[in-house]
Amino acid sequence: MKFEKNNYKRYAKQHARRSPMGKNCLAAFLSGGAICAAGELLYHLFSGVFRFSEKESGLCVSLVLIFFAALFTGIGVFDKIAKHTGAGTLVPFTGFANAVASPAIDAKSEGYVLGVGAKMFTVAGPVLLYGTAAGAVWGLIFWLTARE
Amino acid sequence: MKKRILIPEVSPAILGFATVGGKREKEGPLGEAFDLIDTSDRFCKKTWEKAEAEMQRLSLCKALEKTGKKATELDAVFAGDLINQCAASIFGLVSFPAPFFGIFGACSTLTEGMILASLALQSPGFSLAAVVTSSHNCTAERQFRSPIEYGGQRSPTSQWTVTGAGAYLLSARPEAGAFARITALLPGIALDSGVTDSSNMGAAMAPAAADTFLAYFEENGERPEDFDRIVTGDLGEEGSSLFLEFLEQNGVRNVKNHEDCGALIYDRTRADVHSGGSGCGCAGTTLANRYLPLLQNGKMRRILFAATGALMNAASVQQGLSIPGIAHLVRLESPAAGKEEVWS
Incomplete structure (x- = not known):
């Protein structure tokens, strides 16, 4: 059979059914927005009812969102929700918590050191590394330019 | 041009088989035909890898039982799966006292095994061979894609790895009750x-x-x-x-x-x-x-x-x-x- 792989690669890509972009964007917008609105409500709860400072309230909101994302990952429903919400659950803290909790659950079968310990950050690790590195670079620029 | 079709002198007979599957497979159009199903996909094992190995063991046990053959009668077992170094095959079939060949052909393993078994059965010493293959959705996800509970969206062209194992017994002799x-x-x-x-x-x-x-x-x-x-x-x-x-x-x-x-x-x-x-x-x-x-x-x-x-x-x-x-x-x-x- 005559076969030219470069042409075929292009053709196969063109032939493939696309993800429903409009529907995915709308679902992400609504679900992500709902999570952020819930975060805002929590913020007002912490600052208004419990009289936490601005910084403390923000921190508590993150903790609550992380807790629930990890809990839902653990009981096996996060992936079922995220299948529909996509970037809506990925972008806020929830996606990050899921990215740490899910490999940890998976790796339990290889033990707590070489499994959970070593593999917990396989998905979130790059974000931590490059996030920290970018923070350091930005800090350096800030330090250099902020001086008189 | 070189010929690619091989016509075996002895046409091996498929004497029997057994299939094992999980929950989604049971719910599929062919769900009723499986010999054994575990809707938890766990097969009473603590890890997914052990579950897949167990599926191989169960499928070969069941195929032998259905055909009335003993493991000691097997002249060769050709088995493969998707886990690194064919781990499901070896750990699943290590208890069978039969010569073992671990093979890898990704999802083509079944017919790769059947071709190799058919060729082996052309030798006078070989009369009964088994071909066993398996895959498990969770072991494949872990190895090739993302963690099982990771929340992401899959593309419309992606496919779902089947949780299933099949064992086939091939004989060099035509026997009554053969399937093909x-x-x-x-x-x-x-x-x-x-x-x-x-x-x-x-x-x-x-x-x-x-x-x-x-x-x-x-x-x-x-x-x-x-x-x-x-x-x-x-x-x-x-x-x-x-x-x-x-x-x-x-x-x-x-x-x-x-x-x-x-x-x-x-x-x-x-x-x-x-x-x-x-x-x-x-x-x-x-x-x-x-x-x-x-x-x-x-x-x-x-x-x-x-x-x-x-x-x-x-x-x-x-x-x-x-x-x-x-x-x-x-x-x-x-x-x-x-x-x-x-x-x-």
Whole structure:
């Protein structure tokens, strides 16, 4: 059979059914927005009812969102929700918590050191590394330019 | 040109089989045909890898039980799966006192094993061989994709790895009650598809599948309509349409009797499997659950069956290498067909 792989690669890509972009964007917008609105409500709860400072309230909101994302990952429903919400659950803290909790659950079968310990950050690790590195670079620029 | 079809002097008979599956497979159109099902997908084991090994063990035990054979009668076992170093096969079958060959052909393992077993059965010392394959959705996800509970969206071309195992017993001697005879073999040639997208494996395997079938039709002069079905392993919806386009471009037009195990195993309107099923367990269970009973009772007389494989690993995909495909083909005939000349 005559076969030219470069042409075929292009053709196969063109032939493939696309993800429903409009529907995915709308679902992400609504679900992500709902999570952020819930975060805002929590913020007002912490600052208004419990009289936490601005910084403390923000921190508590993150903790609550992380807790629930990890809990839902653990009981096996996060992936079922995220299948529909996509970037809506990925972008806020929830996606990050899921990215740490899910490999940890998976790796339990290889033990707590070489499994959970070593593999917990396989998905979130790059974000931590490059996030920290970018923070350091930005800090350096800030330090250099902020001086008189 | 060098001939690619091998006609075995002794046509091995498929004496029996057994299939094992999980929850989604039970809910599929062929769910009733499985011998053993565990809807927890766990098979009473603590890890997914052990569960897959257990599925292999159970399938071979059940196949031996159904045919009334003993493990000590086996002259060879050919087994493969998708876990690194064929771990499910070795740990599942280590308790069987039979010569063991671990093989890897990705999702084409079933027919790769059948071809190797058929060749082995041509030797006078070999009379009974087993072919066992398996895949488990969770072991495959862990190895090739993301953690099981990771929340992401899959592309429409992606396929769902089947949780299933199939064991087949092949005999060099024609025996009563056999399901089918293997009358021709066509080992596949790996073909680099150029496709680098690991969530479009149907497209990666379609050229190799077309190459194998076209080689058969060209060399033998037969056409798809000379068979009850021409069957591919796990091209899925996406790969099947590309496969038929390749046949069309090469002069094999209007193919109406093509079926794909990946497109058959799940109800795609309900099961959220996107392009269809995949994995060694896809062709590995569907051959037994759908085709062998029809061949045995003569409702089908001849089929061409090629399991298809996408040959890659996680590192090759990350390093940007394109995915070669492969398709190994066997011709299966009803024990009733042509009995006089071959079986006397």
